[in-house]
Amino acid sequence: DVKVTQSSRYLVKRTGEKVFLECVQDMDHENMFWYRQDPGLGLRLIYFSYDVKMKEKGDIPEGYSVSREKKERFSLILESTSTNQTSMYLCASSNSRRRADRGQPQHFGDGTRLSIL
């Protein structure tokens, strides 16, 4: 089974703090994704990566950055948190469509519920 592990389930931080959210997958997947999910807004893509050291902006990248130094690890960085970044953060990974010859499902970690006070 695919295993995507997020470092924290719950996190409480103060406004202005720097936050690192870590995600590790054990299936040798090329693609990794960071989403946030808020009531009524669905899943919104923050950043994604299709290879080591590669990153692409998603729909809502402002206020976030990412790092992918190793294939299995994708980190989300909140440089200076604000209260509007209180949310559920979900990491996902997927196999490459080119390797599998068709679009692949994403597999999600358990999520990190981040509260910014």
Place this chain on the structure above:
Amino acid sequence: QKEVEQNSGPLSVPEGAIASLNCTYSDRVSQSFFWYRQYSGKSPELIMSIYSNGDKEDGRFTAQLNKASQYVSLLIRDSQPSDSATYLCAVNIESGGGADGLTFGKGTHLIIQP
């Protein structure tokens, strides 16, 4: 903007009945379709994948795909209270740089009434 549309619900179904969840998508070139189940406070869990027109059955779940009409549906037979959750429809897209991603609907909230 490529879109995936779902009725947000709540969809209320009596226990033991068939629950029918629908999804329409705008991108004609999409080839892969997925259904996820998400319990309150939990992350989405993949329950069905479908790639070809027609029906695909897995236990009590049946996914139906009609590419000409651009819709995909999920049927849950013999609905149980444990099926109460939000169901997300997802459709593949080709993202920049060769990466491939999914466009998600906002989900349908299903309630199975005992």
